[in-house]
Amino acid sequence: MSVEAPASRLDSLKWLVVVALLAAAVIGNSYFSNESLLYRVLAIVALAAVAGFVALQTAKGHAFWSLVKGSRTEIRKVVWPTRQETVQTTLIVVAFVLVVALILWGLDSFLGWLVSLVIG
Numbered sequence: 001m002s003v004e005a006p007a008s009r010l011d012s013l014k015w016l017v018v019v020a021l022l023a024a025a026v027i028g029n030s031y032f033s034n035e036s037l038l039y040r041v042l043a044i045v046a047l048a049a050v051a052g053f054v055a056l057q058t059a060k061g062h063a064f065w066s067l068v069k070g071s072r073t074e075i076r077k078v079v080w081p082t083r084q085e086t087v088q089t090t091l092i093v094v095a096f097v098l099v100v101a102l103i104l105w106g107l108d109s110f111l112g113w114l115v116s117l118v119i120g
Contacts, residue, residue: 011058021051 008014025047029040055061081089
């Protein structure tokens with residue numbers, strides 16, 4: 001179903017550029033720590049966007065983007081539960097958790113009592 005783009009000889013160079021851009025963002029954030037937080041965040045977002053764009057130009061990036069588009073299509077096909085079904089399921093889970101908690105509390109109390117009898 002998925003058609004992979006042929007791997008280019010430049011893919012490893014593109015990934016190197018992605019790593020360099022992300023490293024520049026991290027190092028730049030530390031180096032310019034005295035600057036305004038807003039400017040540093042904008043610079044990091046810009047560098048991350050450029051790195052993402054470069055990454056999408058690789059074969060793996062193209063495959064990832066195809067996966068994202070396919071998953072959006074699949075999400076549209078999901079039949080979501082109604083509010084009543086969600087509430088009922090949540091109440092069943094809460095009730096089950098409470099029952100198991102009581103059972104574990106009782107088992108812990110019993111075992112603690114047993115150990116205290118043995119130890120004295």
